[in-house]
Amino acid sequence: MNNAIRLLSMVLLDGFIVGTVPYIAALIRFEGAISEFYNSVILYTIPLTIFIRLGTFYAFGFYNRLWRYAGAKELLVIVGAVTVSSAIIAVISALTVYPIPKSIQLMSWFINIVFIGITRVIAHVSNFMPQGWSEHDIGVLIIGAGDTGAMVARALSRQDLAMRRNGIRKLVGFIDDEPYKQNRLLFGAKVLGKRSDLRRIISKHNVQEIILAIPSINGEFVREILADCRKERCRLKIAPNLDEWIKSGGKTLQLRSLQLEDLLRRSPVELNMGQVAEFLKDKSVLVTGAGGSIGSELCRQIASMSPRILYLLGKGENSIYAIESELREKYQDLTIEPLIVDVRDSKRINLIFSRCAPQVVFHAAAHKHVPLMEKQPDEAVSNNIFGTKTVAEAADRFGTEVFVMISTDKAVNPTSVMGATKRMAELIIQDMNKTSRTTFAAVRFGNVLGSRGSVIPLFQKQIAAGGPVTITHPDMKRYFMTIPEASSLVLQAGALAQGGEVFVLDMGEPVKILDMACSMIQIAGLIPHVDIKFDYIGLRPGEKLFEELLTAEEGVNVTKHEKIYTAKLKNVDRQNLQKGLTLLQQAASFSEIIQILSYLIPSYRPPAMVKEAAS
Incomplete structure (x- = not known):
């Protein structure tokens, strides 16, 4: 219906109601027998009554509202508008020679609220009534009949009526495992069953799209749903959580496609924001490797904590420029200074620390590609060991308060040069902490999704190419x-x-790389082993089948955060460490570097040793 016609119809209906209500009230007041006198008085006042009522309704914004989405606020608007217009009519009536009885006025007030309210309720309810299906409509099933599911259902109901001719998402129903929700109605749609009924419901109700509306769902659950969707040729979409919905203004339903992170989803990390904010607020913070995957994300999160100044230190000018531009656009009041320098350049590093005097340093600069470093161990030693040593010594020399180094699970019982050099960097940090006023610490974790050089971008390219x-x-x-x-x-x-x-x-449970690849293929709408084949190429130099976060001897101590532990490490033999570092600086060949690393880290097993043990 044209908007002008719809508006005119509503005004005429309201006019008819407010013009008729005084007669209804009089019939009730006089028990069906209105005298000729009061009949004349009411008839005489009807034009004025209609004018005052409709004028007040207009002033209260009656005709600028979408009543089909009405709620409690709109009900209060109706009561307020009718009350104000009734008060005006009562005052005018009191000034006339023949005023309308107060009992009729009171009943008119009540009946107007009821009748006007009913018309708006009808408009609201009709919005959720089942609509006829067109050949272009998409049958939608929502998984989760909680707050997020209700939000999605409400958003679906708000699709513009004009769109319905071209096809829209039509809500078929809900799935929820809560027993008390079974067969209940929500926004006119029924909870059709539990998760175990998914495939049956998809087939029975011709569902073409499933919307996942459970923010706290785990990755295993998502993988199961994805598998069922693929078997039934059904699309899977993810609903925004309530916070994202509120931030977007709640105007349109922003569904997104499934991402790999959803398949590995764990319970959300709960930070002690007060503690972290106090740690970084008004501090001078420096991040090395600031253009890298972890370094740039550290910068984003640090920038939100209101540091006094943020230094972005990195060797690659393009990556540093990119993160600097991003942060300057988002945090216009934050002082940001980019620093293009190699962490191995001790002269430049010392000049920077002397001038900037950072209070907190996050050292994320490192070579991390295992096969590449196997072929260039001198580069891994130079950057990961001596680069860390250079930055750490500068932090100690110029009074940095806290120095945090990013380490890796590959430093545990290393079989690669990269892992061995990161374990050496941990030893340097531990040793320096003994005598320095700076608080030195390292953080050890596994692979991160989407980081540069990780397997995920490679799989994405291979899947896009057809395998x-x-x-x-x-x-x-x-x-x-x-x-x-x-x-x-x-x-x-x-x-x-x-x-x-x-x-x-706490990295959760380890994930099979093969399973991850299969999930990525399914996300792309393809079938593993059918549409996309696999090629098993064997372990590359320095790689393990399974990574570890701790050695068998280490164990952990708990901290104040449930997902962070501290490894129980042995004391560092400073004399032995210094001797080893000197030998590494003097090493003349790759084999000599491997021998020295094996001497310094007894748990290091180079690929040659692994092969010998297996033979």
Whole structure:
């Protein structure tokens, strides 16, 4: 219906109601027998009554509201408008020669509220009445009949009527495992069953799209739903949580496609925001490797904590420029200074620390590609060991309060040069903490989804190209965490640091790389082993089948945060460490570097040793 016609119809209906109500009230007051006198008085006052009522309704915004979405506020508006117009009519009536009886006025007030209210309720309820289906409509099933599910259902009901000719999402019903919700109605749609009934419901009700509306759902649950959707050729969408919905203004339903993070979803990380904010607020903070995956996310989260100044230190000018531009646009009041320098350049690093005097340092700069570092161990030693040593010594020399180094699970019982050099960096941090006024700590965690050089972007390219997807070994497992989750826990660990700790993050359960690849293929709408084949290429140099976060001897101590632990590490033999560092600086060949690392880290097993043990 045209908007002008709809508005005119509503005004005419309201006019008819307010013009008729005085007669109805008089009939009730006089028990059906209105005298000729009062009949004349009411008839005489009807034009004025209609004018006052409709004028008041207009002033209260009656005709600017979408009554089909009405709620409690709109009911109060109706009561207010009728009350104000009744008061005006009562005053005018009292000034006339023949006033209308107060009893009729009171009944008119009540009947107007009821009748006007009923017309609005009808408009509201009709919005949720089942609509006829067009050939373009999409049958939608919502998983989760809680607050988020109700939000999604309400948003679906608000789709513009004009869109219905072109096809819209039509709500078929809900799925929820709560027994008391079964067969209950929500926004005119029924809770049709439980999660175990999903495939049956999809088939029976011709569901084409499923909307997942459970914010706290775990990854295993999502994987099961995705598998059922693929079997039934049904799309899967993710609803925003209530916070995201509120931030977006709640105007349109912003559904998103399934992402890999959803399949690995764990319970959300709860930070002690007060502690982290106190740790960073008004501080001078420096991040090395600020253009990298972890470094840039650290910068984003630090920027939101109101530091006094944020230094972005990195070797690559393009990546530093990118994160600087992003932060300047979002945090216009924050002082940001980019610093293009290699962490191995001791002269430049010392000049920077002398001038900037950072109070908190997050050291994320490192070489992390395992196969590449196997071929260039001198580069791994130079950057991961001596680069860390250079930055840490500058922090000690110029009075940094807290220094947090980003480590890796590959430092535990390392089989790679990269892992061995990161374990050496941990030893340097532990040793420096003994004599320095700076609080030194390291944070150890596994792989992060979407980081540069990780397997995820490679799989995405291979799937887009039609395969095959290359898997090193069908049983390979890795710990995974999202970049924001890992970065937030690093900040929390920094706030917890007392000195000398190697913090270990709770990475959840390890995930099979093959399973992850299959999930990514399913997300792309394809079938693993059918549409996309796999190519098993064998372990690359330095790789393990399974990563560890701790050695068998270490164990952990709990901290004040449920997802952060500290490893029980042995004391560092300073004399032995210094001797080893000197030898590494003097090493003339790759094999000599491997020998020295094996001497310094007894748990290090180079690929040659692993092969010998297996043969």
